[in-house]
Structures are given as C-alpha cells and as structure tokens.
Amino acid sequence: MNDNSTTVADLKRLMASFVAEREWQKFHDPKNLAASIAIETAELMEHFQWLRSDELEAAKHEAATMQAIGEEVADIACYLLSFANTMGIDLASAIEEKVKKNEIKYPVERYRGRSR
Amino acid sequence: MNDNSTTVADLKRLMASFVAEREWQKFHDPKNLAASIAIETAELMEHFQWLRSDELEAAKHEAATMQAIGEEVADIACYLLSFANTMGIDLASAIEEKVKKNEIKYPVERYRGRSR
Amino acid sequence: MNDNSTTVADLKRLMASFVAEREWQKFHDPKNLAASIAIETAELMEHFQWLRSDELEAAKHEAATMQAIGEEVADIACYLLSFANTMGIDLASAIEEKVKKNEIKYPVERYRGRSR
Amino acid sequence: MNDNSTTVADLKRLMASFVAEREWQKFHDPKNLAASIAIETAELMEHFQWLRSDELEAAKHEAATMQAIGEEVADIACYLLSFANTMGIDLASAIEEKVKKNEIKYPVERYRGRSR
Numbered sequence: 001m002n003d004n005s006t007t008v009a010d011l012k013r014l015m016a017s018f019v020a021e022r023e024w025q026k027f028h029d030p031k032n033l034a035a036s037i038a039i040e041t042a043e044l045m046e047h048f049q050w051l052r053s054d055e056l057e058a059a060k061h062e063a064a065t066m067q068a069i070g071e072e073v074a075d076i077a078c079y080l081l082s083f084a085n086t087m088g089i090d091l092a093s094a095i096e097e098k099v100k101k102n103e104i105k106y107p108v109e110r111y112r113g114r115s116r
Numbered sequence: 117m118n119d120n121s122t123t124v125a126d127l128k129r130l131m132a133s134f135v136a137e138r139e140w141q142k143f144h145d146p147k148n149l150a151a152s153i154a155i156e157t158a159e160l161m162e163h164f165q166w167l168r169s170d171e172l173e174a175a176k177h178e179a180a181t182m183q184a185i186g187e188e189v190a191d192i193a194c195y196l197l198s199f200a201n202t203m204g205i206d207l208a209s210a211i212e213e214k215v216k217k218n219e220i221k222y223p224v225e226r227y228r229g230r231s232r
Numbered sequence: 233m234n235d236n237s238t239t240v241a242d243l244k245r246l247m248a249s250f251v252a253e254r255e256w257q258k259f260h261d262p263k264n265l266a267a268s269i270a271i272e273t274a275e276l277m278e279h280f281q282w283l284r285s286d287e288l289e290a291a292k293h294e295a296a297t298m299q300a301i302g303e304e305v306a307d308i309a310c311y312l313l314s315f316a317n318t319m320g321i322d323l324a325s326a327i328e329e330k331v332k333k334n335e336i337k338y339p340v341e342r343y344r345g346r347s348r
Numbered sequence: 349m350n351d352n353s354t355t356v357a358d359l360k361r362l363m364a365s366f367v368a369e370r371e372w373q374k375f376h377d378p379k380n381l382a383a384s385i386a387i388e389t390a391e392l393m394e395h396f397q398w399l400r401s402d403e404l405e406a407a408k409h410e411a412a413t414m415q416a417i418g419e420e421v422a423d424i425a426c427y428l429l430s431f432a433n434t435m436g437i438d439l440a441s442a443i444e445e446k447v448k449k450n451e452i453k454y455p456v457e458r459y460r461g462r463s464r
Contacts, residue, residue: 003125007122007123008123012119014211018218022227022229027231029169030164031169032281035277035386037160038383039277042274042275044153048267049264049267050464053147054401056145076196077210080189080192080196090119092119092121095117097190098190108137155393155394165384166347170285231281233444235356235357236355238440240355244351246444247447255460255461261401263399263401263404276382280382292436298435298437306446306447310446316421319407321421322350326418326422327359328349329422330419331362333419335366343372344370
C-alpha cells in the first residue's frame with residue numbers, strides 16, 4: 001500500500017477487518033476512540049518534548065526516530081479511521097468541507113506568514 | 117471528494133496547498149503539529165466528556181452534534197496529513213505495516229472480545 | 233509529607249529545587265511544560281482506556297494499579313507545579329478565583345445532578 | 349487563599365464541596381476526570397500552539413494572556429484535585445515519593461543541563 005494508490009475507503013476497510021476479527025467493536029466506541037487518539041498523540045509528542053524549535057530538523061535524519069514516529073502516526077491514523085467507521089463519517093468529504101471553511105476563515109492576503 | 121474515490125495522496129496535496137498558499141510551513145513543524153493534533157483531539161473528546169458508555173449511541177442521531185464531530189475529526193486529519201507532509205511519511209504504508217505488527221501482537225484466538 | 237500539613241508553596245519549592253539542581257530551567261518553558269502535562273495525562277488515561285463506566289470501581293481495589301495511577305498523578309502535578317513556578321502563578325488563588333467563577337456559571341439549582 | 353498558607357487538603361475540600369453541592373460525583377469518575385484534565389491541558393497548550401521557543405517570554409508580560417493562562421491552570425488543578433478526592437490519593441506524599449524516585453533516575457552529575 002502507498003499513498004498514491006490507496007483510497008481512504010481502503011484504509012477504513014483494513015481497520016474495520018482488524019477490529020471485527022477480534023470482536024473489538026464494543027471497545028471501539030467514540031469516547032474510547034477519541035481518548036485513544038489522544039493517548040497515541042501524546043506518544044508522538046514525546047519525541048519532541050524537550051526540543052527547541054531549532055532542533056527539530058535533526059529528527060528527520062535519524063532512521064530509528066523516524067521509524068518510531070511513523071508508528072505513532074499510524075496508531076493515531078488507525079484510531080481515527082476506526083472512529084470514522086464507528087460514526088459513519090466520510091473523511092474525505094469532511095476534510096474537503098473543513099478546508100473550504102478554513103480558506104474563508106483564513107484569507108491568504110491577511111494570513112500570509114501569520115498565524116493570527 | 118469521498119472516501120471511495122479519494123487517495124491519501126489527494127488529501128495530502130489538498131493540505132499542502134492550503135499551507136503553502138499561506139506560507140505556514142514555518143508554523144507546521146513536527147512539534148507544533150503533534151501539539152495541534154492533541155488540541156483538536158481534546159475538542160473531539162469534549163463531546164463525550166461526561167457521557168457514560170451507555171449514552172454514546174444517542175450522539176449519532178443528533179445532526180448538529182454529528183456536524184460538529186465531523187469538523188473535529190477533519191481538524192485532526194488535516195494536522196495529521198500536514199505532519200505526514202512535513203516529515204515525508206507515507207501514511208498508507210505506515211498504517212499497513214502497523215496493522216501487520218498488531219495482528220502478530222494481538223492474535224485473534226487470544227484477544228477475541230478481550231482488550232488484554 | 234501529606235496533604236493536611238503540606239502547603240502548595242512547599243510543593244512548589246520541592247519542584248523548583250529538583251529542576252534547579254539539574255539546571256533544567258531551560259527545558260521547563262511554558263510550551264514544553266504544557267505538552268508534558270498532556271503527555272503524563274495520556275499515561276493516566278491509559279489505565280481507563282477500554283473500561284466502561286461500570287468497570288471503573290475495580291481499579292481502586294487493585295494495589296498495583298493504584299500505585300501506578302498515583303505515580304501518573306504525581307507526574308502531572310510536578311509539571312503543573314513547575315509551570316506555576318515558571319510563570320509566577322499563585323495556584324491557590326487561581327483555583328479559588330476559578331471555583332468562584334464556576335459557582336456563578338453553574339448555579340446549584342440548575343445544575344444539580346446535571347452536566348449541562 | 350495563597351500558596352504560602354493553603355494546604356493541599358484545603359484545596360481538596362474546596363473542590364469536594366463544589367462537586368458535592370451539584371451532586372456531580374457521578375460525573376467525576378476517574379476516566380472522565382483524566383479526560384477532563386487532558387481537555388483543559390489542551391486549552392493551556394493553545395496559548396503556545398504556534399510560538400517558537402524564543403517567543404515564549406512575551407506571554408508573561410501580557411496581562412490578558414496571563415489571566416487566561418491562570419484560569420486554564422486552575423481548571424487542570426481542579427480536575428486533578430477531584431481525581432485525588434475520588435481515588436483517595438494523598439497528593440503531597442505521591443509527589444514526594446515520585447520526586448525521590450526521579451532523583452535516583454536522573455542523577456545530578458549525569459543530567460545537569462541535559463534532558464537525556
């Protein structure tokens with residue numbers, strides 16, 4: 001699988017199978033899944049916990065760090081996909097809609113290079 | 117856009133354009149993005165903050181709640197996509213690899229219906 | 233030390249010494265400390281990740297779980313105390329002020345037994 | 349109330365009264381409280397979301413920001429105190445014990461000025 005040839009639906013099916021095979025639907029309720037995304041995100045944050053902004057580039061060049069970071073990112077994505085499965089959310093359309101909303105909220109002329 | 121016809125790469129490009137048009141790459145470093153995923157996840161958690169496990173089903177049938185939840189999910193996904201862009205991570209292959217690892221870590225026979 | 237005889241200032245001094253002895257003030261900036269509170273809170277959440285509301289009582293009677301939970305709570309408190317030290321916040325007065333505000337925001341008659 | 353003259357037990361009693369008056373004990377189970385600490389911590393993180401390490405000092409000199417930050421810190425502390433109440437945890441002794449453990453884990457000679 002790779003990002004160019006994999007649809008969001010492919011990934012949702014992968015997660016749905018993993019969960020169904022273990023009969024884990026009862027654990028994957030929206031409250032538990034939101035908490036699980038938070039737990040995995042904290043593990044991702046740990047990699048940058050004490051680094052200053054100017055020390056962040058280095059991580060990209062450390063193979064072991066990048067492998068660990070890739071796994072945390074996958075954990076977050078897996079729970080997010082399961083959340084979308086459980087709640088019947090179409091991620092691509094939710095993302096497209098939100099980006100359109102943000103394009104209006106953050107007009108380019110006013111926000112170029114500025115966060116507020 | 118919908119999950120059946122949208123690839124992960126399509127979504128990554130959408131986010132990359134949004135960020136580049138605003139020259140926000142300098143804000144979207146991995147430490148800030150991990151924190152941003154955590155911040156948006158907390159907003160998702162708020163919808164279930166005081167609900168008992170047996171009260172969670174109701175949310176699915178409230179249109180306004182589902183709209184708000186869909187937006188929080190999109191926010192999390194957007195920052196996750198931007199994180200993958202910044203760090204050069206192929207999400208589909210990271211997810212596939214992690215699911216394979218978890219299939220070994222959590223064998224069906226031992227974990228059917230059990231979280232530990 | 234115990235809660236009856238220990239002031240918040242005592243705990244702040246304990247943390248300030250620990251940090252100063254290691255010359256860790258440079259790491260303990262408000263952004264890193266807020267993230268650190270989040271990271272430790274996620275470790276606390278992990279203990280309840282897959283439990284239903286009606287399964288939570290059991291934890292109180294498991295000595296090993298309670299020891300682990302006590303340590304996570306201490307980690308959160310340590311970073312919160314260090315945050316207050318770094319930012320010059322008087323915790324007791326901030327808490328008293330916030331509780332007064334919440335007493336007005338959540339009047340007893342309207343919120344008795346109700347979260348909203 | 350101020351940190352010099354307020355014990356942890358004083359603050360725990362303040363929170364216990366606030367919760368009991370509203371009959372909110374049923375909401376304040378350990379899972380909900382851990383999630384609530386995470387939610388409030390995310391609101392604290394938002395104040396530093398896009399700031400570089402070298403931009404953090406400024407916040408201390410903005411009265412409105414410091415007021416808002418003080419309130420987020422109080423929210424985190426309130427839920428942490430309620431968690432300790434619910435689970436019967438003596439915070440001062442848990443903190444003292446954890447700091448002693450960390451003094452052994454992070455010996456001064458090896459960790460002076462270093463996070464790892």
